Amino acid sequence: MEIKVLGTGCTKCKSLEKMVREKVAELKLDANVTKEEDIVKIMGYGILSTPGLVINDKVVMSGRLPSDKELNELLSKI
Amino acid sequence: MNFFNSSKGKIILPILLIPIWYIVYYNLQAFTDWFVFSVLGMTKGEHLAEAIWFFIFEFPKVLLLLTLIIFFVGIVRTFFTPERTRKALEGKKTFTGNVLAAMLGIVTPFCSCSAIPLFLGFVEAGVPLGVTFSFLIAAPMINEVAIVLLYGLFGWQVALIYVLTGLFIAIFAGWVIGLFKLEHWVEDWVYKTKVGQNASDIEKIKFSDRINLGYNAIKEIVGKVWLYVALGIVVGAGAHGYVPAEFMASIMGKDVWYAVPLSVLIGIPLYSNAAGIIPIVSVLIEKGASLGTALAFMMSVIGLSLPEMIILRKVLKLPLIFTFVGIVGGGILIVGFLFNWIF
Numbered sequence: 508m509e510i511k512v513l514g515t516g517c518t519k520c521k522s523l524e525k526m527v528r529e530k531v532a533e534l535k536l537d538a539n540v541t542k543e544e545d546i547v548k549i550m551g552y553g554i555l556s557t558p559g560l561v562i563n564d565k566v567v568m569s570g571r572l573p574s575d576k577e578l579n580e581l582l583s584k585i
Numbered sequence: 586m587n588f589f590n591s592s593k594g595k596i597i598l599p600i601l602l603i604p605i606w607y608i609v610y611y612n613l614q615a616f617t618d619w620f621v622f623s624v625l626g627m628t629k630g631e632h633l634a635e636a637i638w639f640f641i642f643e644f645p646k647v648l649l650l651l652t653l654i655i656f657f658v659g660i661v662r663t664f665f666t667p668e669r670t671r672k673a674l675e676g677k678k679t680f681t682g683n684v685l686a687a688m689l690g691i692v693t694p695f696c697s698c699s700a701i702p703l704f705l706g707f708v709e710a711g712v713p714l715g716v717t718f719s720f721l722i723a724a725p726m727i728n729e730v731a732i733v734l735l736y737g738l739f740g741w742q743v744a745l746i747y748v749l750t751g752l753f754i755a756i757f758a759g760w761v762i763g764l765f766k767l768e769h770w771v772e773d774w775v776y777k778t779k780v781g782q783n784a785s786d787i788e789k790i791k792f793s794d795r796i797n798l799g800y801n802a803i804k805e806i807v808g809k810v811w812l813y814v815a816l817g818i819v820v821g822a823g824a825h826g827y828v829p830a831e832f833m834a835s836i837m838g839k840d841v842w843y844a845v846p847l848s849v850l851i852g853i854p855l856y857s858n859a860a861g862i863i864p865i866v867s868v869l870i871e872k873g874a875s876l877g878t879a880l881a882f883m884m885s886v887i888g889l890s891l892p893e894m895i896i897l898r899k900v901l902k903l904p905l906i907f908t909f910v911g912i913v914g915g916g917i918l919i920v921g922f923l924f925n926w927i928f
Binding site: 517520549551557 | 666667696699701702705706707709779780798801899
């Protein structure tokens with residue numbers, strides 16, 4: 508599973524990356540978590556507000572932080 | 586306790602808390618009087634008593650108002666995503682577009698760190714440059730924290746004046762920028778960037794999750810601004826008790842013609858959020874500063890900020906940044922002079 512956190516460096520983007528990494532470790536997922544900071548590439552995903560969460564090249568959330576429950580659901584769906 | 590974590594509990598909890606909020610809020614003044622004059626045994630009219638009274642009354646009052654309003658605004662904002670706002674603004678005619686953009690700027694969640702993706706996304710989708718600017722001006726300037734503080738410290742009339750003049754400036758500045766056709770001052774790469782189409786507009790949110798986001802907004806915003814509010818009110822309380830009335834009249838009074846432009850010039854590089862600046866402004870007014878001058882100062886501090894300019898520099902060439910600051914600054918000047926002249 509490819510997980511990308513989109514964000515240019517705002518505090519929420521950093522917290523999202525941390526949340527995702529912790530959740531991946533907690534659920535013992537076989538996932539590759541990367542952070543995309545290049546604005547041109549971020550725009551390629553069509554989001555209007557950061558942070559964005561991309562799982563297997565699909566935007567699943569943008570502009571806010573998910574709750575713990577939501578993140579569980581998002582990550583275990585795939 | 587588990588009940589309040591369930592979906593139903595999350596909806597019922599605020600309904601239970603609102604009456605408590607109401608009782609506390611409407612008894613705060615009586616409580617402060619009792620505490621300062623009976624428990625502490627201070628004398629009415631004394632400087633220290635006035636200062637302590639001001640703090641004990643204003644700080645909880647503003648926090649209570651903030652918590653309540655931010656909770657509801659947090660819920661309302663889940664309905665106004667930037668994606669929906671963009672859709673509403675696509676292909677709008679300039680003037681109507683400017684009005685709509687400025688109004689949507691108030692309710693759409695916005696953080697200056699998202700200014701770039703938002704700008705690119707809007708411009709790429711065919712939202713006119715001037716309309717995009719109306720949004721970018723209104724969004725930071727007219728925010729719920731500013732409105733709550735103005736209402737709490739000045740009353741609803743000033744809060745309303747702030748919102749209306751803020752809207753006027755956002756509409757006016759965006760409209761002028763649109764009129765000048767300044768697209769060539771946008772960095773070239775902006776129009777070459779391909780914006781993807783898989784934005785998560787389809788995202789469905791359950792009502793209990795919206796309530797949850799209301800709680801999150803309280804945690805996030807009140808958690809961040811309470812300290813600024815406290816500091817602002819401490820400074821305010823100190824001045825309230827100790828600085829002589831009419832002290833500011835000779836510096837920021839309505840007869841000092843250069844006070845408005847000077848306030849705007851000082852306000853632009855000063856970067857503070859509404860939470861810190863408004864309690865201080867409330868004291869400036871109490872000590873003789875005129876409403877127009879104080880309003881101009883407040884707007885330039887909140888609405889024009891250096892960090893945001895630096896972020897926008899990535900997508901805008903320098904002349905456009907200066908034009909933007911110049912037109913918004915000009916709008917603020919007009920507002921300042923107008924209010925000094927009326928009142």
